[in-house]
Amino acid sequence: MQVKPNIAAMRGYVPGEQPQSGTCIKLNTNENPYPCSPKVKAAIGRVCQTGLQKYPEPTAKDFRLRAAELLSSECPNITPDWILCGNGSDDLLTIITRAFVDAGDTVRFPLPSYVLYDTLAEIQGAVCDRVAFNADWTLPLEFSSDREGLKLAFLANPNSPSGTILPPVEVLRIATALPCPLVVDEAYVDFADESCLSLPSQNENVIVTRTMSKSYSLAGLRFGYAIAQPQVIEQLAKVKDSYNCDAISIAGATAAIDDRAWFDEMRSTILATRKRMLAALRELGFECVDSQANFVWCNHPEKPPGELYEQLKAAGILVRYMKYPDWGEGIRITAGTDEQVDSLLNQLESILG
Amino acid sequence: MQVKPNIAAMRGYVPGEQPQSGTCIKLNTNENPYPCSPKVKAAIGRVCQTGLQKYPEPTAKDFRLRAAELLSSECPNITPDWILCGNGSDDLLTIITRAFVDAGDTVRFPLPSYVLYDTLAEIQGAVCDRVAFNADWTLPLEFSSDREGLKLAFLANPNSPSGTILPPVEVLRIATALPCPLVVDEAYVDFADESCLSLPSQNENVIVTRTMSKSYSLAGLRFGYAIAQPQVIEQLAKVKDSYNCDAISIAGATAAIDDRAWFDEMRSTILATRKRMLAALRELGFECVDSQANFVWCNHPEKPPGELYEQLKAAGILVRYMKYPDWGEGIRITAGTDEQVDSLLNQLESILG
Numbered sequence: 001m002q003v004k005p006n007i008a009a010m011r012g013y014v015p016g017e018q019p020q021s022g023t024c025i026k027l028n029t030n031e032n033p034y035p036c037s038p039k040v041k042a043a044i045g046r047v048c049q050t051g052l053q054k055y056p057e058p059t060a061k062d063f064r065l066r067a068a069e070l071l072s073s074e075c076p077n078i079t080p081d082w083i084l085c086g087n088g089s090d091d092l093l094t095i096i097t098r099a100f101v102d103a104g105d106t107v108r109f110p111l112p113s114y115v116l117y118d119t120l121a122e123i124q125g126a127v128c129d130r131v132a133f134n135a136d137w138t139l140p141l142e143f144s145s146d147r148e149g150l151k152l153a154f155l156a157n158p159n160s161p162s163g164t165i166l167p168p169v170e171v172l173r174i175a176t177a178l179p180c181p182l183v184v185d186e187a188y189v190d191f192a193d194e195s196c197l198s199l200p201s202q203n204e205n206v207i208v209t210r211t212m213s214k215s216y217s218l219a220g221l222r223f224g225y226a227i228a229q230p231q232v233i234e235q236l237a238k239v240k241d242s243y244n245c246d247a248i249s250i251a252g253a254t255a256a257i258d259d260r261a262w263f264d265e266m267r268s269t270i271l272a273t274r275k276r277m278l279a280a281l282r283e284l285g286f287e288c289v290d291s292q293a294n295f296v297w298c299n300h301p302e303k304p305p306g307e308l309y310e311q312l313k314a315a316g317i318l319v320r321y322m323k324y325p326d327w328g329e330g331i332r333i334t335a336g337t338d339e340q341v342d343s344l345l346n347q348l349e350s351i352l353g
Numbered sequence: 354m355q356v357k358p359n360i361a362a363m364r365g366y367v368p369g370e371q372p373q374s375g376t377c378i379k380l381n382t383n384e385n386p387y388p389c390s391p392k393v394k395a396a397i398g399r400v401c402q403t404g405l406q407k408y409p410e411p412t413a414k415d416f417r418l419r420a421a422e423l424l425s426s427e428c429p430n431i432t433p434d435w436i437l438c439g440n441g442s443d444d445l446l447t448i449i450t451r452a453f454v455d456a457g458d459t460v461r462f463p464l465p466s467y468v469l470y471d472t473l474a475e476i477q478g479a480v481c482d483r484v485a486f487n488a489d490w491t492l493p494l495e496f497s498s499d500r501e502g503l504k505l506a507f508l509a510n511p512n513s514p515s516g517t518i519l520p521p522v523e524v525l526r527i528a529t530a531l532p533c534p535l536v537v538d539e540a541y542v543d544f545a546d547e548s549c550l551s552l553p554s555q556n557e558n559v560i561v562t563r564t565m566s567k568s569y570s571l572a573g574l575r576f577g578y579a580i581a582q583p584q585v586i587e588q589l590a591k592v593k594d595s596y597n598c599d600a601i602s603i604a605g606a607t608a609a610i611d612d613r614a615w616f617d618e619m620r621s622t623i624l625a626t627r628k629r630m631l632a633a634l635r636e637l638g639f640e641c642v643d644s645q646a647n648f649v650w651c652n653h654p655e656k657p658p659g660e661l662y663e664q665l666k667a668a669g670i671l672v673r674y675m676k677y678p679d680w681g682e683g684i685r686i687t688a689g690t691d692e693q694v695d696s697l698l699n700q701l702e703s704i705l706g
Contacts, residue, residue, distance in 0.1 A: 001534060001557050003452045003588045012591035018408050032406045041401045048394045052573035053385045055371050087440050090594045098476060099356045102456055123451060123592055181354060204354050220405035220600035235356045238365035239476055241443045247573035248601050
């Protein structure tokens with residue numbers, strides 16, 4: 001049984017730990033600590049009532065209609081045919097990679113960033129061109145330079161694990177300079193001050209992806225969407241599985257984006273917690289990066305992050321320890337509930353004290 | 354914006370019509386006309402109660418545990434590490450293609466069969482090697498022959514649109530002769546007299562895929578699984594999206610396979626309807642193939658299938674008209690409820706009479 005050599009050689013993407021017991025404090029995978037809008041449950045109940053025996057609408061039309069309405073208030077061009085829905089934004093990142101990248105091509109992305117970009121390139125048999133961030137979390141000009149065989153670039157914006165963001169004007173400059181499509185992965189954009197939503201209208205090469213996992217508390221439901229010019233969406237749609245979104249996630253995601261009051265309240269709660277957590281971590285001596293996401297990236301000058309991770313884990317608190325070859329390491333802490341963050345801070349105080 | 358040339362050249366897979374209004378009689382996409390087990394709804398309700406904010410267990414462990422228990426009664430070797438879960442079996446067919454096939458490689462499958470195999474090969478930039486069935490729906494020896502660059506073979510068994518099946522002993526012969534993995538797509542196997550479940554234990558090259566869409570009435574939920582030797586599953590798992598199955602579909606699918614009484618009742622009802630429909634269609638002069646699936650493939654000697662399809666559609670009855678280049682055409686009719694089948698038969702009588 002011979003899988004492709006690039007697959008055999010891969011280690012495979014290892015997602016953050018997902019203990020199912022529920023007794024630990026989980027600040028490791030940037031989930032929203034609050035429940036989703038109650039309207040989601042009601043919508044799911046209605047789908048169950050109608051029945052699950054029929055295939056879903058293949059293009060998640062209901063979601064696209066409502067999302068286009070909302071997004072067009074920010075960017076008037078956007079209509080439903082600018083939107084492609086996916087089984088989480090990972091599904092969209094996969095679809096995009098398969099549409100543009102052949103074995104031997106090059107995929108560019110920053111270092112450190114979302115490790116899945118490495119995995120997607122490896123599965124495709126492509127070469128990874130990792131461009132290290134500058135010390136101030138800007139990108140060197142090299143990121144937008146031409147290179148033979150370069151077929152796709154990913155930019156998580158806000159970035160993970162740093163939580164930093166490049167302003168839309170800079171992202172547009174990058175997209176314009178690049179000889180290939182640029183995916184602006186906005187998984188965390190709802191926690192940021194600005195977005196790149198208007199960029200696809202200005203440049204055909206920009207594809208913005210978003211997820212319902214974080215700001216809408218729907219990581220368990222798997223729903224994301226991409227925004228690009230219609231002729232781009234049309235090509236990407238050929239690569240998706242026919243029924244990549246199920247009937248329940250379509251209804252749930254549509255109900256979630258529709259409940260603006262719930263979204264706004266959860267968002268501002270998390271932003272307040274992030275601010276407080278950041279200040280408290282600095283108080284404890286951590287070097288933290290200012291965050292535009294629902295997490296904080298930090299290091300303590302006196303304690304290696306791997307040790308901190310282990311000691312917190314032993315105390316029932318999961319954070320994400322990340323080590324990037326040829327770059328460095330640190331811990332990424334999700335902004336949980338205020339109680340969870342208090343437990344974290346108390347524990348850190350006792351570890352460091 | 355340059356997608357890969359093979360993507361640009363594709364028409365893209367066109368799934369069967371999915372009218373969302375619900376007023377027509379839908380016998381075109383082999384859905385189960387009956388609702389799923391009520392235990393599915395209860396399980397989904399429990400997930401909603403727990404909340405959707407956390408990522409699902411990445412390997413659908415609960416499902417694999419229960420499925421392994423059930424499958425091992427038929428094939429004792431099977432343990433949870435023989436099972437890979439997917440977002441519908443289409444997700445698994447996609448994963449398998451990406452794991453084994455590079456641009457320029459060859460993918461083999463019968464003609465006529467599931468059209469998605471063509472699409473998956475095209476997306477991957479591979480060559481399609483379509484081997485026509487013999488007149489009696491057996492496969493010529495050519496199907497198991499070696500060929501340079503052959504990296505994967507698909508066999509829908511039971512086949513669609515024919516509803517015919519190759520016996521396991523013949524499938525094992527094919528797998529043994531082939532120089533590459535053989536996917537035995539058992540989407541319809543629950544309506545058949547035998548299955549190839551024991552083959553992966555006998556030959557590392559066999560991967561069996563199954564879906565909850567048809568026999569478990571869960572097309573709207575998107576859940577399928579693959580069965581293969583653990584070292585094969587391990588490689589395939591590297592290619593899947595981290596969270597390809599959502600928390601709701603995992604819980605729903607697990608509840609569905611657990612309710613054996615519901616499954617058995619729905620299955621025998623559909624088999625009885627299929628038998629009656631087949632006899633009545635023959636009575637109306639149709640040439641029908643004996644079916645081991647939840648549909649019947651037929652042609653009428655006096656009426657082109659395209660016309661029949663259009664006239665039925667005008668009367669509010671959807672069947673699947675299929676035309677395969679270099680092969681032929683026909684209509685495929687799903688075994689619906691008895692009332693739906695009566696409406697179909699009445700309509701056909703009036704069209705043909």
